[in-house]
Amino acid sequence: MKRIAIVGAMHEELRALLDAMPDERPVLRAGREFWVGHLAGQEVVVVLSRIGKVAAATTAALLLSEFDVSRIVFTGTAGGLAPGVNVGDVVVADALLQHDMDASPLFPRHEVPLYGRARFATDATMSAGLAQASRTMLADLGAPQARVHCGLVVSGDRFVSERAENDALCARLPDALAVEMEGAALAQVCHDFGVPFAVVRTVSDRADDHAHVDFNRFVAEVASRYTLGLVQHYLDKLPAP
Ligand code: SAH
16 A cells, blocks of 8 residues: 655644654655654655755655655645735645746746646646645634635745745736745656645745745744644545555
C-alpha cells in the first residue's frame, strides 16, 4: 500500500500534524526528517519542506524516489491576490505557475523552458476532496464567513509584502488567486514523476504592505488548526487502506 505524503512549509503546521499521529518515526534524508506513520487511519509520510522553490523541489523528489508515495498534498499559507480572497479563506489550486520564471525572449514569460508550459495542473479528484474537507473544517471551527476558492496559485522565491508588487502580479496574471513560495516547484517535480498532487493554502495575508504583520499573527493563531482540520477531514473520506 503506497503512502500519502503531506508536506508543510512551516514548523507550526508540522507540529500539529505530528501531534495527531499515534506512531510516527523519523527517517532522515538530506537534513530533513520524514515522519512515517498513520494519520486518520491512512498510511502517511509527513515532512517539513522548508521555504522556497528549491527546498520544495528537493523534498518532493526525495518523497517520490524514496518513500513509496502515491500522491502528495502540500499545505501551507499564502497571500491573497484576487479581490475577495481574504485572510482566513482557503485556496485550493487547480494549477500552479512560477511567477518569477522568465526566460524571455527565448521562451514566453512564465513558461518553464523545455516543458512547453507555464501552468501545471493539480489532480482534480484530490483537489475536489480537499475543497470539501476545507468547507467542513471551516464549519467545524466556526468560521462560516470564510470561503473556499479554487483556481490558479502562483509561486516564487519572494515573500510578497508590498502593494506595488501585488498590483504588478495581478496585472500580469489576472486570474491568480494567491501567491506563495513552494507550490509550483512541487507541481513541476510531480509532473516529472507522473504522480498526482494537490496544493491547499489558507490565506494568511493579502500580500500587501501589512503582509508581514498579518502573516505572523495568522501563523501563530490559526494556520496549524486549519491545516490539521482539513487534512484530517480529507483523509477520513478516503477509502480505508
Ligand atoms: N518567518 C517564517 C517565514 C515564512 S515565509 C518562517 O520562518 O517560517 C512565508 C511562507 O508562507 C512561505 O512558505 C510561503 O509559501 C507562504 N506565504 C504566505 N504569505 C505569502 C506572501 N505574501 N508571499 C509569498 N509567500 C507567502
